[in-house]
Amino acid sequence: MKPLLSANRAEIYLDNNATTPVLPCAAEAVQHHMMQCFGNPSSTHATGIKAKVELEATRQLARKLVGAGAGDIIFTSGATEGIQASVLSALSKAKAEGRVGPDTLLLYGATEHKAIPQSLQHWNQVLGLNATLCAIPVDQNGLLDLDFIRQQLPKATVICTMAANNETGVQQDLAALEQCIRAVRSDIPWLVDCVQALGKMTLSLQDTSIDYAPFSGHKLYGPKGIGFLYLRAGTSYQPLVVGGGQESGLRSGTENLPGVAALHAIFSELLKTEGSVFQPVEQLWQYRADLLAALRQVFPELVLNSDAPYCVPTTINFSVPGFYSKDIMDLFDAAGIRVSSGSACSSKVPSSFVLDAMGLEAWRSQGSIRLSFGPAMTPVECLQACQRIRELAAVVQKHCLVLTDATPTLEWHIKGLTQLKHEGLCSYLLVCPETRAAVVIDAALPLLGRLQAMIQGQQLQLKAVLDTHQHPDHASVRTELCTLLQLDCRHPTDALGWPAETNELLCGQYCLQRLDTPGHCPGASSYLLYQQDVLRAAFVGDLLLPGGVGRTDLAGGDAKALQRSVQRLQQHIQPDTLLLSSHDCAQRFFTTLSIACDEQPLLRSLLHDELASDDWQQVTNAQACQLQALEQHFCGLVEVMPTDAKATIAPEQLEEFIRLQPHLQVVDVREPHEQSAGALAPYLPTGCNVREVPLSKLCHLLSHADWQLDTPLLMVCRTGNRSLVACQVLARLGFRQLYNLKGGMALIS
Template structure:
């Protein structure tokens, strides 16, 4: 390898894994045990020959160690495939017992903590239906610290057949006081069955299960440095039990199926280290708290306004759950992932901004739930690993400052300075920042409250002169952030403006090389207008509010909507732009970013008729009635209907084919559509063949790339992002705009790194 190639490779980042609540790497001792029991001691524990006997000895030795590390001198230890099986087994056993006692019907309760892992409530609902108990499944509320409502438990426990709680929460690290909980449970209902999810507890908090009346406690191996596919279940001696899996009678008839001996051997290795209590592998709790404080200090260096969503003394030390004002969890995850730091949002993806059901249950503000980040390390973390993680996190401070994500005295990165047109989104709402780099002037259009801090940071952080803050209309679904931005930026009101922010004294707003003029385009609402954007005398785009949407039109059933005015507004706008002029809306319900009259009339033939006919074209009034009915039936308020479907981008490049593809397609332009802070945190170049030129056009500036001519229809493009999702969106957008050779890198940057 040449010196240049070696240097190219060294630019690749070292991964820092801080998502141990999701899964852990396998410890070397556990991996060695797995290989030994796959290659050497591979016998079936049920076999009576010597090889089988050796396997049986390993099996029972691990069972004995399991008892020791969880403090269970009595009861059953049943090896399972993991926590989900353990949960199912426990619930089925408990519900079968309840049914045999006649505990059926809606007056019988099945309780679970509102912040439980979804495996618990979903299993309760499933088996309640399958076993036909007809019981009522009810969540136990929690307080703002995530602790269970003990009064609620006292009131409801007399009618309860099964109560499910957890030792430590997987998202927040909140630990329940099991001793206090037991006292409440047994005083209210001595006979109720009790399952405790202990998946996140082992190695992080003291367990002494023998001295409790817990009936069932599932554990998982892969949350504690063992491979996936192995776990175990504790069952109290007197607890009712019925095998969930029948067959050959393994595990003393408690769980049939040949035992996963390699996985069990891994548990043996883990339990051996855990039992040493000497800090050689698993760290004592005070050390884990030190690591937590070091990581928290590093995080605060990047995000000074960070807010913890759970904290001592109610947590295990290995989980930090936090939110940062002005940031969604995806923003922070993308930044950290680009830097090689693996963290989690702890919530599932959604078409909307995802929120954490755990934090929602705790009653925390929506911005904290939507911005929640979980950083979790394992109890076997070393001091060197902690130091490496802290260093990797701290180096992000300069990036978020210079990319204007947080305010500071740092100079913005020249390569990432805000310039041209930036389209920011919150859910389906769009805000626009127009910047002339030469004059350092800016205009904000349709500012959304949730984006106010981000917009203010971009303006203030780059020292821009804000010329105007405009709305295209009075929004029905949200409040404009114009007043809030004025306050955040400390602006002085120079001269009067109309209700949408346009200065009375100006016919045209000058923003360096850009000019904005306004035209009335009523229809969606009486005061609606569009802003025509020109650059050096050439009209390049129009901000059209909810007059037209990408793939649809704004709703026309509001109190001041006027279909006739809408038709006239379309005609007026059409006369003032070309068929290919970008039309930028205040909502984007289908991730299409923009439309044009050429695209809109092709997707919606009725629009073409509206533009050419004087009267309402046939079917137009019927279409309006259908639109109104659809909007009224929608689960949430929408400012228009988007019904157009369009095909996925078909041109996909798999990661293994990338090098050959780039060699064969020598004229292809590689386009990185990640955001500037991601590009700064982790460059794409070192993961591509040496010499590959990468153009950086973030998804938020895709419209600007088209306006500036940086991306042209005749070009051959390969789009790349972190996971392949945003680049797929960009590929669809460009295909819709007439680009014919657009490729998407499947799996994205993640598959390269």
């Protein structure tokens, strides 16, 4: 596939809330203090005195920058350490005052960085307070519930909030919070996470009653491993690190002078009245407007999850209907644009706990993208970022990721069989390239928009929308899809969408034949896929699953009927025919009868009439008991099987490995829109044979027996994760020479 965007271009880094590049002046200061001004500030000779002067000069700049007044500035390794020391101090004070037990509350904002609740939990346990952690709710704008705070403060021993949220950029109204807190409790320790505040918000901590405020250098163009903590004068403090007496005994350990010197350079820039690399807030809002305009050219239906006046200008958090975070992340990363999903890791589709706390819809939480730029962004950098983003509009339209009025492109990337997945659900789109006829099998609700975009975007002629069975765990969306696509429903069909009074359904060069296969539920069917009289695959619903069999303990389930259906299926297929299920909870994509029998000896016995129906009933009942504890495997038992060992190729080994493998096939398993946004070939040695086989098309390729089992294959994706899945899938089918590129394109681009 010819890429729409050129490769080997400089990356566009728009994930500054995670970390920032180091300013040149800060890097120069680090280098100078490592090589020339390297003294220990605790030493009393001239070299040490010079280091001490640098340390205290930087402390004074920090004091001026945040308006510390009489408060202390303690240099730390970063915000996490500052949070730990603050929480330890506040809870030590609580213990000394006898504020312990489950009726004592540790209050924190529901959208706080995880370092806050996890620190509270840790020190609560270590100190033996046995207090109760309590999250303060937020509204749909991300603002803390002041009424809730007023109600809970009398029982609390600490309250933790933040100045600006790292995921949404939402600013808390610190003045309103202070008024609320101090009206009820003048004595309660108040921690405010200020990591995202410097350079974006004006701070005057001396004019507040904030007790603890941690800051981090690497969030504002400094190196990692340096930060500082503001401590209000007279506030209780328990040192986290002791043993040397540095920082006036508040934080022992030889100071990180190169890091402090970097902060000195950064603080000096921030305090300049003119000529600073840091942009005025008006300019930052203009950058935001420009970037949003570019994003909306790519995604016209973009929805902001936070916006003015509730957020800082440098964070854009958005979602796009029909997209999950990973879809957009993969697209942007392939084009060299670095953004973040801001979502928690999960075995299922990840969601944002921050957006969940704000009460936003699940699709927004599961599809959120955080684009964050720094306050030192230049107009040229903003222009380049906008241009690169706008270029993605062509990729999105070409691959029908969103519906547009554009004429369908000539490139045909969804021909044949495409497998779409959402968590454990599988949907299939069958397309004949010559006639543009299409059939959908087992449409799943989360994939409805994607199917609609593919069918309408390529102007396909939809022949039918089929279900293999009535799903117990989710309602069929066949009617909704037919309505969206304006499918002519005048011709009668059965309850599963199969045309009445026929056992064959033509889709151009393809032909589907129906086979009654009840058992998982009554009225279930399997569909045999033929191409020019050659059996290519079978859609079996939940009769057989990749790694298991369909459960029969649900309403209408019948173990004996399922046994007869599996035997009937055996009579119509080959042992190596691909079986395509409507669920795949173990990331195996498909199975065959031969593999299923190897993985489940009892199934082999069943097929050869060596297992009585009563015994089979006992087996399925036993599996049903196990399934009660495996909610994610709703429609069948799947046990993770040991996989064949795969050789992992490190990036530095790649060139030599390819040279020693003259018959090697490099396989790019990224999805078509990623391949168009950024090709793999330019990052490989000249002459490499690269084949683009998206995971969603793997079933099509293998159903056509396109590869030999002894072909050496090097699988590549963006990070090395999907390519490893591809290796595991192919190993199950008997492929013997499988290799995985460690780190994927991320480590070679």
